[in-house]
Amino acid sequence: MALTSNAGYVLIIFLSITLVSTARPFYPLPSKISHGTKQPLQTSRPFNVAHRGSNGEIPEETAAAFMRAIEEGADFIEADILSSKDGVLICFHDVTLDDTTDIADHKEFSNRNWTYDVQGVNTTGFFPVDFTFEELKTLRVKQRFAFRDQQYNGKFSIISFEEFISIALDAPRVVGIYPEIKNPVLINQHVKWPGGKRFEDKFVETLKKYGYKGSYMSKDWLKQPIFIQSFAPTSLVYISNQIDSPKIFLIDDITIPTQDTNQSYWEITSDAYLDYIKDYVVGIGPWKDTVVPVKINYMQISTDLIAKAHSHNLQVHPYTYRNDGSFLHYDFHQDPYEEYHYWINTVGVDGLFTDFPGTLHNFQEWTSPLSKEESASKLLHEIALLTTSYKN
Secondary structure (H helix, E strand, O other), rough: OOOOHHOOOOOOOOHHHHHOOOOOOOOOOOOOOOOOOOOOOOOOEEEEEEEOOOOOOOOOOOHHHHHHHOOOOOOOEEEEEOOOOOOOEEEEOHHHHHHHHEEHHOOHHHHHHHEEEOEEEEEEEOOOOOHHHHHHOOOEOOOOOOOOOOOOOOOOOOHHHHHHHHHHHHEEEEEEEEEEEEOHHHHHHHOOHHHHHOOOHHHHHHHOOOOOOOOOOOHHHOOOOOOOOEHHHHHHHOOOOOOOOOEEEOOOOOOOOOOOOOHHHHOOOOOHHHHOOOOOOEEEEEEEEHOOEOOOOOOOOOHHHHHHHHOOOOOOOEEEEEOOOOOOOOOOOOOOOHHHHHHHHHHOOEEEEEEHHHHHHHHHHOOOOOOOHHHHHHHHHHHHHHHHHHHH
């Protein structure tokens, strides 16, 4: 009997965990795996956004972390998009390779340690923009935090934006992507593309190549869901004339101005600014401790940011939710379910960036199971898989 599409996907996960990646992309580009009719994206409860994949368990932004997140029930897999020296878009969070790769072990690259201005701060390290994609593929990713599972350190490589997209398209159900236009000022300073194209142009070209299009909740969007995110409002405005996919404006700590326009937190969260930016985005993604301030690890009185955003018809997707005791505020008694209950049922957010998508999925399944319509769709999908397996 042939494998069902779910079983086949589990096999892919197993292979990705047991094999060390090479410079050759692990996934067919474009994706060639077919799963027939897929279970649709749930839209009846806040979105479960797997922050850099299931990076609480597996090193961030790796194929295995993204596939694990899908296995655990994430609605969207989220990635930070940067560029290599030769213009290949990659999934990587930091502007330097130092903290989450084994670059220090690669003596052949010892002369690549440079200092660049990053948002007004002189930053020294090994920058992805100084390495070709082939060179980056020789590095291995490691867990960011020492208090998390270290067993997968050194097993996975950096992946390209296209590989990331293929992971979502290859999933046995509809899984959205949530890519960030990361540090566009830095990238555009150091990487040059033919014809004077910008980082943002290549970003959009890649999405269009794989068929991403359509406004929020449109037929095209539901087929291939996506939110495009950035801390740089200029980038979001720039691409608005190139692609109609929904966009999210990320908001940093109250002490950090926007990286491209040097605007303060107070300016970009004002009613006037939200009224302006809503023409280009469908929501905001604030750091959660700016929505509900924290003092000595205790929650304080909530701000009016969510109410203000909702009054402008903007969604709110805060970041980042983590199971680790060192990240949970005392109010939640070391219980991530209490934290999710507070943010979903008391504060009222529309999506959540989490390092542990399995935990959020379990919480939502227990407290807010899918609507009857979505449950029926899920059941029909499972019947279709069984029927297909039987026929084969």
